[in-house]
Amino acid sequence: MQIPHTVERHPESGLYNAKLGVWLFLASEVMLFGALFSSYILLRTGAPSWPDAASILNIPMATLNTFILIASSVTMVMSWAALELKNFKKYRFYMGITILLGIGFLIVKSFEYSAKFSHGYFPSTNNFFAVYFTLTGLHVVHVIGGLVVNGYLWGPGAKMWKSNPERFTNRVEVAGLYWHFVDLVWIFLFPAIYLL
Numbered sequence: 001m002q003i004p005h006t007v008e009r010h011p012e013s014g015l016y017n018a019k020l021g022v023w024l025f026l027a028s029e030v031m032l033f034g035a036l037f038s039s040y041i042l043l044r045t046g047a048p049s050w051p052d053a054a055s056i057l058n059i060p061m062a063t064l065n066t067f068i069l070i071a072s073s074v075t076m077v078m079s080w081a082a083l084e085l086k087n088f089k090k091y092r093f094y095m096g097i098t099i100l101l102g103i104g105f106l107i108v109k110s111f112e113y114s115a116k117f118s119h120g121y122f123p124s125t126n127n128f129f130a131v132y133f134t135l136t137g138l139h140v141v142h143v144i145g146g147l148v149v150n151g152y153l154w155g156p157g158a159k160m161w162k163s164n165p166e167r168f169t170n171r172v173e174v175a176g177l178y179w180h181f182v183d184l185v186w187i188f189l190f191p192a193i194y195l196l
Helices: 017-046 059-084 088-118 127-152 158-162 165-195
Strands: none
Touching: 017 059, 017 088, 017 158, 017 165, 059 088, 059 165, 088 127, 088 165, 127 158, 127 165
16 A cells, blocks of 8 residues: 555645655754754853854855855755656766765864864863854754765665656655754854854
8 A cells, every 4th residue: 555645746735744854854844953043042142252253264264165055055956856857867876966965064064173172172162162063963963964865866866766766756855854954053153153
């Protein structure tokens, strides 16, 4: 027995199951990051003094990471669009670039973290670094999760393209929604932590 609405859209919502599911999941993620951002605001406004982020954090590296993630969002869309156009070879190309850009983000972030650790900055140093490592660390975990899913869809999961191309395209779209959310979180994180 096949589960309804895995490919065709539900008549009332206009969504197939996976897309509805990922939107509900992303709503819970918005609440998670919203709570952390709210905690950051409360800590920062309640603190008698707050460190100058520009003098501690590496803004050029964070700016590079911002461009990397924005570019990865573009290539993610291009990979989905290639499937919509029935061009699997272009899908593999663009998804591969998306994965490489995600890995590039993690490499840049690892250099940034290692510089902090080498200077003796840890989450226990003060509230600023507790917030910095919590928010950016949780974001890194989300990037890794996205890379695992995208890697699966680029590799072994891509076999579904031959048996059920529409469902595979839907899976890539759902993975793209998650990836765009991860990028959007960084677009809020970058100015909030590094620039303000």
